[in-house]
Amino acid sequence: MFGLQRTAITQSSRCAPPFPTPVHLASRLLIGVFVLVGLGACASSASPDSAPTTEPRVVRVVTHDSFALTESLVEAFEQASGIDVEFIPGGDAGEMVNRAVLSTGNPDGDVLYGIDTTLLTRAIDADVFEPYVSTPEALRPELVAAGLEMVTPIDDGDVCINIDDGWFAERGIDPPTTLDDLANPTYRGLLVAQNPATSSPGLAFLLATIARFGEGWVDYWMSLRDNDIAIVNGWSEAYLSEFTAGGGGGDRPLVVSYSTSPTAEIVYAEGPAPEQPSTSVLVDSCYRQIEFAGVLRGASDPAAAQQVIDWLVSPDVQADIPLSMFVFPARTDTPLPDVFERFVVRPTAPRDLPASDIARNRDAWIDEWTEIVLR
Amino acid sequence: MILPTSRPGQAQRGTVWAIIPLAAVTALVVVPVIAVVIAGLNAQSLSEFTDSTTWRIVAYTAFQALVSTALSIGLAMPAAYALYRLSMPGRRTLLAVLTLPFILPTVVVGLAFRELLPFPGTTAAIVIAHVFFNVGLAVRVIGSLWGHLDPRMREVASTLGLTPIHAFVRVTLPPLTPAILSAAILIFLFTFTSFGVVLILGDPSLPTIEVAIYTAAVQRLDLSEAAALALLQFAFVASAVLVMTRLQHRLSVRQQLGDASPPPHASSAGERLAIGWTYILAVAVAIPLTALVGRSLRVGDGWGVTWYQRAFVPEEATTRAVSAAESIALSLQYAATATAMALALGALACVGILAARQHGAWLDAALALPLGVSAVTIGFGLLLVSLRGPIDMRGWWVLVPLGQAMVALPIVVRVVLPLLRSMDPRLRHVAATLGAPPVRAWWATEGALVLRAFAVAAALAAAVALGEFGATAFLVRLDTPTVPVQIVRLLGRPGEANTGVAAALSVMLLLMTILIVGAAERLRPRRSGGW
Numbered sequence: 035m036f037g038l039q040r041t042a043i044t045q046s047s048r049c050a051p052p053f054p055t056p057v058h059l060a061s062r063l064l065i066g067v068f069v070l071v072g073l074g075a076c077a078s079s080a081s082p083d084s085a086p087t088t089e090p091r092v093v094r095v096v097t098h099d100s101f102a103l104t105e106s107l108v109e110a111f112e113q114a115s116g117i118d119v120e121f122i123p124g125g126d127a128g129e130m131v132n133r134a135v136l137s138t139g140n141p142d143g144d145v146l147y148g149i150d151t152t153l154l155t156r157a158i159d160a161d162v163f164e165p166y167v168s169t170p171e172a173l174r175p176e177l178v179a180a181g182l183e184m185v186t187p188i189d190d191g192d193v194c195i196n197i198d199d200g201w202f203a204e205r206g207i208d209p210p211t212t213l214d215d216l217a218n219p220t221y222r223g224l225l226v227a228q229n230p231a232t233s234s235p236g237l238a239f240l241l242a243t244i245a246r247f248g249e250g251w252v253d254y255w256m257s258l259r260d261n262d263i264a265i266v267n268g269w270s271e272a273y274l275s276e277f278t279a280g281g282g283g284g285d286r287p288l289v290v291s292y293s294t295s296p297t298a299e300i301v302y303a304e305g306p307a308p309e310q311p312s313t314s315v316l317v318d319s320c321y322r323q324i325e326f327a328g329v330l331r332g333a334s335d336p337a338a339a340q341q342v343i344d345w346l347v348s349p350d351v352q353a354d355i356p357l358s359m360f361v362f363p364a365r366t367d368t369p370l371p372d373v374f375e376r377f378v379v380r381p382t383a384p385r386d387l388p389a390s391d392i393a394r395n396r397d398a399w400i401d402e403w404t405e406i407v408l409r
Numbered sequence: 410m411i412l413p414t415s416r417p418g419q420a421q422r423g424t425v426w427a428i429i430p431l432a433a434v435t436a437l438v439v440v441p442v443i444a445v446v447i448a449g450l451n452a453q454s455l456s457e458f459t460d461s462t463t464w465r466i467v468a469y470t471a472f473q474a475l476v477s478t479a480l481s482i483g484l485a486m487p488a489a490y491a492l493y494r495l496s497m498p499g500r501r502t503l504l505a506v507l508t509l510p511f512i513l514p515t516v517v518v519g520l521a522f523r524e525l526l527p528f529p530g531t532t533a534a535i536v537i538a539h540v541f542f543n544v545g546l547a548v549r550v551i552g553s554l555w556g557h558l559d560p561r562m563r564e565v566a567s568t569l570g571l572t573p574i575h576a577f578v579r580v581t582l583p584p585l586t587p588a589i590l591s592a593a594i595l596i597f598l599f600t601f602t603s604f605g606v607v608l609i610l611g612d613p614s615l616p617t618i619e620v621a622i623y624t625a626a627v628q629r630l631d632l633s634e635a636a637a638l639a640l641l642q643f644a645f646v647a648s649a650v651l652v653m654t655r656l657q658h659r660l661s662v663r664q665q666l667g668d669a670s671p672p673p674h675a676s677s678a679g680e681r682l683a684i685g686w687t688y689i690l691a692v693a694v695a696i697p698l699t700a701l702v703g704r705s706l707r708v709g710d711g712w713g714v715t716w717y718q719r720a721f722v723p724e725e726a727t728t729r730a731v732s733a734a735e736s737i738a739l740s741l742q743y744a745a746t747a748t749a750m751a752l753a754l755g756a757l758a759c760v761g762i763l764a765a766r767q768h769g770a771w772l773d774a775a776l777a778l779p780l781g782v783s784a785v786t787i788g789f790g791l792l793l794v795s796l797r798g799p800i801d802m803r804g805w806w807v808l809v810p811l812g813q814a815m816v817a818l819p820i821v822v823r824v825v826l827p828l829l830r831s832m833d834p835r836l837r838h839v840a841a842t843l844g845a846p847p848v849r850a851w852w853a854t855e856g857a858l859v860l861r862a863f864a865v866a867a868a869l870a871a872a873v874a875l876g877e878f879g880a881t882a883f884l885v886r887l888d889t890p891t892v893p894v895q896i897v898r899l900l901g902r903p904g905e906a907n908t909g910v911a912a913a914l915s916v917m918l919l920l921m922t923i924l925i926v927g928a929a930e931r932l933r934p935r936r937s938g939g940w
Contacts, residue, residue: 099898102727123890125627132630136789137796142803156630229613231624266530267608267620270516270900274908275523281908282524295903302904304709358727360902397629408614 091117091338094143096124096134096330101148102358103351111345117338127153127234134330135160144333145342147188150323151180151386152237155393158184163328164336168344172367177324182389185328188346191361192293192384193238193323195225195316198279201287210288212318213246217257226264226276226286229408231400233268239290240403241392242321245385255406265407279313293320294360297377301357307373315379322384325361427761427772430754430818437808437815438779441790442643445626448793449636457637467641470617473532474601477539481596482589484540485547487683488690492548493556496674497684503691505923507545508869509698512876512922514893515605516900517915518542521697522610534610539600541694546820546869547592553865554588554827557858573679583660587830590657591823594650598780598819601646618642622783632789639786646781647774654774658767698919705912709905716909720917731889733914737921740875740891744925747813747874748867754814755821755866759829762822776822779815787812813877817870824866828858868929872922892918 090112101121108119122143124130131153134146138160149157157163168186169178177187195216202209210221228236244251264286266272275282277289279299292298296311327346329339345351352363356374363370370378457463488507492500510518515538522538523529558581566576604619611617616624618638626635708715720733758776762769791808795801802808845853876893890898892914899911 100901104727129627132627133792135630136792140796140801231628232608232613232620264530265613267611267613270520271523271609273903274900275520275529280903281905282520291903298903299905302902302906304715304905304909397631400629404614 091335092120093117093145093335093338093342094120094122095145095147095342096122096130096143098127098130098148099123099125100359104354104358107350107354115341117341119342131157134162138162139332141330141332144330144335144339145327146330147327147346148325149185149328150325151389152241152323152392152396154182154185154326155389158182159393162331164331164333166329166340166343168340168347170347170365172365173347174364174366177364180324180389181326185326186343186347187324187364188327189355189359189361189364190322190324192320192381193235193242193290194293194320196277196289196291196295197314197316198277198287198312199314200312201278210316213243217254217261219261221261221288223262224286225258225288226266226272227290228269228272229265229267230403235269235290235292237400238321238323239319240399241387242319242385244399245321245387252402252406255403259407292360293381294378297373298360300373300377311377317379317381320381320384322386423764424761426757427765430758430776431772433754433811434776434778434815437811438782438787440794441787442639442782444790444793445632445639445786446636449632450640451633454633454637457634458641463638463641466616466618466621467645469615470601471645473535473617474597477536477543477600478593478596480536481540481543481547482593484690485544485551488687489548489552489555491680491683491687493552495680495684497687501927503687504548505926506691506695506698507548508872508926509545509919509922510542510694511545512872512918513915514876514896516609516897517701517911518697519606519609520900521700525697525700529610530612532612532615535607538606538610539603541697543596543599544690544694546595549865549869550592550595550823551585551588553824553862555585557828558584573677586660587657587827590653590660591827594653594777595780595819595823597649598646598777602642602781602783604784619783623785626785626789635786635789639783642781642783647778650777650781651770651774654777655770658770658773701912702916705909705916708909716906716913719906720910720913731895733917736890736892736895737917739889741921743810743813743891744871744874746810747817748871750810750814751817751821751870752863752867754818755825758818758822759826762826763829773822773826777819780819810874813874816877817873820869820873821866824869825859825862828862864929868926871925875918875921
């Protein structure tokens with residue numbers, strides 16, 4: 035680096051006409067440095083890519099940024115199958131799916147994991163997937179059906195309003211129990227939600243209200259607005275900084291988050307785990323999101339890609355999913371971790387909407403929501 | 410004061426050197442924008458240009474960027490004077506503190522400000538965060554020239570009876586203007602395209618162009634709208650930069666620069682005020698940083714280094730929880746490569762710009778474009794180029810440091826160029842006349858100064874590369890995350906351990922910057938002896 039600076043500096047004397055001699059030398063040096071920098075970059079880039087392409091087989095799994103699995107499971111699969119699995123973070127769910135749509139037929143990877151019901155139709159319409167459904171018997175049939183015979187369900191989870199129970203107990207106020215309650219003056223100025231144009235839980239909450247109120251969602255949101263709902267652009271701002279129990283000194287005791295967030299608070303707490311989470315979930319507000327994995331059309335080794343999808347719904351991976359990603363396995367026969375059994379509330383009738391409805395109306399709904407709530 | 414130069418206006422052969430950095434900018438910035446425009450622009454996107462909402466977004470984007478820029482520069486001026494022209498205790502520490510915000514991921518700063526400011530979700534919050542990020546940059550860019558201005562000019566002015574304000578406006582300001590405009594261009598571009606700050610601290614009902622491009626491209630996959638907005642952003646940024654750069658070139662003056670004599674102690678009330686102001690500014694910048702350090706050490710109800718240990722030894726070995734050692738090593742590797750690239754490209758660019766004489770403004774403006782173009786546009790554009798163009802660049806490792814170098818390049822140019830441009834070639838002529846061989850004459854008169862400028866540029870480039878998030882994240886998805894990417898991932902989950910480790914990683918990022926910037930500061934060459 036030091037040498038580079040020197041040559042670079044000498045080179046800059048080029049702008050001064052009287053002394054041409056050092057310039058030519060310097061030019062050559064500079065070119066040399068360039069070649070070296072270039073070579074260095076290529077050499078470093080070559081090392082990860084230059085693995086032999088014939089043996090072993092490689093499957094690249096494009097995932098959203100929340101993806102996680104226990105490392106040892108991945109290694110065990112690679113050992114047993116002879117397939118190297120690479121996980122490529124593809125951005126947030128929207129970005130990942132849009133990249134897949136744009137690169138249809140010439141994909142970034144071989145498998146796409148983490149596409150949910152709000153985006154599935156967009157990808158299917160764009161012909162992103164090679165149909166492949168792995169159907170072990172234990173897979174919940176309603177989830178399999180939601181995959182529209184194109185993709186395999188891996189997990190599901192619920193977007194729900196979280197309640198800071200301590201805040202309500204201190205004030206002797208009963209927490210809300212229904213979506214309608216949120217429009218009640220008792221809960222004025224207490225809820226923070228995300229902008230559905232920029233946030234996936236924000237969109238899920240909007241869809242929950244549409245599933246609940248139908249055409250009446252417009253009036254409902256007007257009353258939420260009049261009841262001083264706070265809107266921020268992303269989950270982190272809402273939960274970590276506006277929510278009273280998010281650790282950031284916020285002043286809103288109700289926040290749109292996930293049904294597993296209270297449990298995550300326990301898992302990621304320091305010291306002895308508390309007996310009870312300090313937050314709970316407003317079950318009536320829960321919207322179900324199913325996440326799928328599919329083989330991308332144009333995958334270099336479709337058979338190996340299918341094997342990876344089979345592995346994602348295998349009992350070992352399914353049992354690992356709850357604590358790795360804080361969602362529920364798509365299988366019915368894998369045991370849930372103790373904290374899930376004890377603390378996570380599973381809504382029996384979560385709200386949802388058909389994927390085709392969402393695909394058709396999503397942008398119009400978001401535009402209308404923006405007009406009502408933000409203007 | 411303006412000295413005649415030989416053959417004014419004529420571009421010289423050296424201009425060709427600028428082809429290399431120009432080609433890099435074209436390939437990584439201009440081509441992707443064209444790709445998005447080609448893919449998306451249609452009759453429907455033309456209607457975006459006549460839509461009042463679009464223009465409201467453009468106006469708001471420009472408004473907040475201009476206010477942020479003006480405030481950053483205005484608040485930085487007294488500090489630049491105090492830090493580079495006066496002797497004051499703790500100078501090096503103060504400079505480091507002011508530079509630190511520059512590398513923090515915006516989500517970290519955004520969340521810290523949400524906690525500290527009583528009015529998050531407003532334009533004022535955005536502006537304050539922008540000033541926090543950029544005031545150190547302004548201090549460095551302006552100060553590094555100010556420190557070398559000949560102090561005798563001002564002494565002469567006061568001897569002639571000019572009031573301090575007159576002396577400042579008539580004598581100090583003109584030679585300083587190129588550096589001020591340099592800093593202004595950089596900060597304007599940063600704030601015009603700022604994404605994370607606007608998203609986290611802004612009012613959701615007031616999007617900027619950058620946020621609108623993001624929602625169009627990433628959330629709605631509406632390439633027609635994204636193309637229209639990308640085109641608008643590009644046109645606006647390009648013309649703003651061109652105007653400012655031309656102005657800067659017109660106003661630049663040659664002068665004798667000294668290897669600043671030992672700075673005097675504050676002698677006037679104004680100078681004491683400037684020193685006081687510098688301390689206030691550093692304290693203001695340090696508040697969110699201190700809050701961050703506090704957060705990284707707060708464990709449950711007590712204090713400890715648990716989050717630091719956890720950062721290096723994640724409790725569960727998942728594909729997501731990467732040891733800090735790994736992501737730090739990766740970040741440093743990229744930052745070092747990016748810095749080398751930015752310095753090499755920056756040196757070529759400076760040579761080209763200076764050789765091009767009055768046409769240099771065009772080159773200069775073109776090289777600043779990477780700062781003013783949306784990371785989303787570049788990401789989607791490169792994807793489209795890869796898919797429809799002759800070469801598939803997806804997953805190219807080299808795109809990461811190259812992308813970072815593109816962001817650092819305009820900073821390198823702006824730190825080095827004002828100094829080079831202000832140099833008086835007669836100094837060298839005198840040296841040559843007195844019999845010094847060319848290289849020695851150059852070294853004795855200017856080399857030391859230039860080396861110093863490159864050291865400062867290297868420090869800033871490394872800091873930018875270390876903290877850079879947008880371009881890296883959109884260009885290449887890495888198995889192992891860089892430190893900023895890892896921090897952003899952690900802040901996407903509830904639980905004390907996640908926010909704690911994120912804070913610990915942020916503090917480590919700060920420490921890395923202190924080390925790098927500190928090392929560059931020490932690279933001050935020994936006083937060059939006589940010929």
